[in-house]
Amino acid sequence: MLFGTDGIRDVVNETLTVDLAMKLGNALANLFGNKYKKLYIARDTRNSGKMLEMALASGALAGGLNVESCGVLTTPALAYITKKEKSIGVVISASHNPFMYNGLKVFCEGFKISDETEEKLEEIMQKNLLKYCNYVDIGEYIEDSSKEDYIDYIVSLYQDKIKNKELKIAVDVANGAAGSVIDNIFQKLGLNYSVYKNSPNGFNINDKCGSTSLDYLSKVILKEGYDLGILFDGDADRCLFINKKGEVVNGDMLIALSALKLKAQKRLKNNTVVVTVMSNLGLEEFLKKNEIKILRTQVGDKYVLEKMLEKDSVLGGEQSGHIIFLDRSTTGDGIITALESIETLEFLSKPLEVLINEIPKYPQQLENITVKDKIKIIEDDRVKKLTMKYQTFENFRIVVRPSGTEHKIRIMTEGSDEKIIESCTKEFRNLIQSIDNES
Incomplete structure (x- = not known):
């Protein structure tokens, strides 16, 4: 009833309230308090983010959990931190939705929680089974962004793999969380890039920009002569590309090209790619032609991940640009997708606009x-x-x-x-x- 395909998400102060956030924080302390002693919280740039963070933290602290605020940070960065620290975390974000929405996404040791765990949390929240610890056991609140660990990890993955520094790249961060780390990563990798839509004011996240609004960056690329463009959504768990002609390169196309590279690099375990029922038949045709198996799931990256784990696959994703490289991250990471795709262009030695023409596309x-x-x-x-x-x-x-x-x-x-x-x-x-x- 509360959790959808990507956590709890709705309009703030209507369905998604501070009361609901507080109950989730307390339910996490109730369910996980004996195993984990700290809850990590990250948020995107929405004006409601800090308010919901305070409510979420209050519920967890009252239940005896320590809380560490990571501030504005991407969803995959928070996932990485919870894996590294072997702990739990919540990202406060409504991803690609407009600013009046927000959401609460729960991670446990790098992975989004299962449907069964969501049901247990819902039961605690809906039956008001709140847990208040003794006053001497109230948790400690710490403001300490752990984003440097994530930045260092991403740079370590690609510093020796991306050698072509001449590509002129335009990056649209959607006035969202990607803006908090993009310069730290792309500068350290020596990429030739410019960032657009990185002036968040609490209300302009995803507003006529980012992966849901392609026109802005497409026009910039054509006017300024960029070789390619990268578009993130509000929490940077997905990305799309635009080629030098201003044409969109969606998740299906990025998956197809990545599959070729991973197969050649012997990274494509079991020679299998997982996608959803929404992926184009052209992708299926392309992969089969290149002797790569394809499996489909219902819509939602959590279901893609479940099938990837079941079939021991390392590549899967959605047409929307939510792509999982399981040998790099436990969840979809737009920045990893962007860097993998840049490396793929170098590996395949063809321009993006040429490569995508090799992939069939059904209407x-x-x-x-x-x-x-x-x-x-x-x-x-x-x-x-x-x-x-x-x-x-x-x-x-x-x-x-x-x-x-x-x-x-x-x-x-x-x-x-x-x-x-x-x-x-x-x-x-x-x-x-x-x-x-x-x-």
């Missing part, structure tokens, strides 16, 4: 429809019947699902016939809006 349309009750709609028999109708079409795929992070129904249609794609999307749009208006 695909994505539609996001805002609704009042996404669960009611997705369970409506009319939606199920229409889905079954289009699933019988040849060379055609349809995925209709509730968003795990917003009040939306997401529709993906894909196939060889663009007219069927358009008519299918229109029919679903009209049906969903009609059902939504009934309530």
Whole structure:
């Protein structure tokens, strides 16, 4: 009920309140207090971040957990810290969502917690099973960013691998958390880059910039003559590229190219890549052509990771740019994805715009429809019947699902016939809006 595909996420002071954050902090102390003695907290640049951090910390401290604030820091950096310190942590971020949203993402020793652990936390929070320790055992609050450990780790991975320092790179950090570490990393690696959209004011995160708004950086690249562009989302757990022609290079394409490199480097364990049902059929065709196995999961990086661990794969991800290099990080890391991709261009010795033309791409349309009750709609028999109708079409795929992070129904249609794609999307749009208006 509280946790979606990426933690707890909603509009601040409506569903996501300081009371909820306090209860989560206390529930973590209740559930993990006997095993872990410290909770690490990081946040992105939203105006609500500090407020939620104080509430979260208060709940944990009252339950006897020590708390260390890492300040503004990326989600993958916090994941790295919890792995290194063998502890738990929470990232306060709503990732790619606009500023009025925020979220609470829980990590344990580098990994996002399981569905089962989320259910245990929900039970504690919803039944108000709060734990208040004796006053002499109240936790200690420390303000001490541990980001230098993360920076040093990333630099150590790539300082001897990226030799081409001539690429002229534009970087859009979306007025988000990537801005807190990008210069420290890219400067130490000697890259030729410029940073854009790094003036956060609490309200401009992801606002007409970053991985959800490509136009701004695309225009910059064409005007200033950059070789490529890198776009992060608000918490930098994903990234997309733009080539010198101003064209987007999505997660599917980055995964495809990385798979070739990893296979050649003998890093691609079990010769297997994990993606979701949203990935384009062209990616599947490309990987099979290069004798690489592909597995699909439901949408959500946590499910990609679960399948990667189950099948002992090191590469997996989503079309949105959330890519996991499991031999480098326990979660999707936009900065690692960016640096791996830069290294891939060097390794394959071809420009990005040439490489992506080698990857087939089937026509695909994505539609996001805002609704009042996404669960009611997705369970409506009319939606199920229409889905079954289009699933019988040849060379055609349809995925209709509730968003795990917003009040939306997401529709993906894909196939060889663009007219069927358009008519299918229109029919679903009209049906969903009609059902939504009934309530």
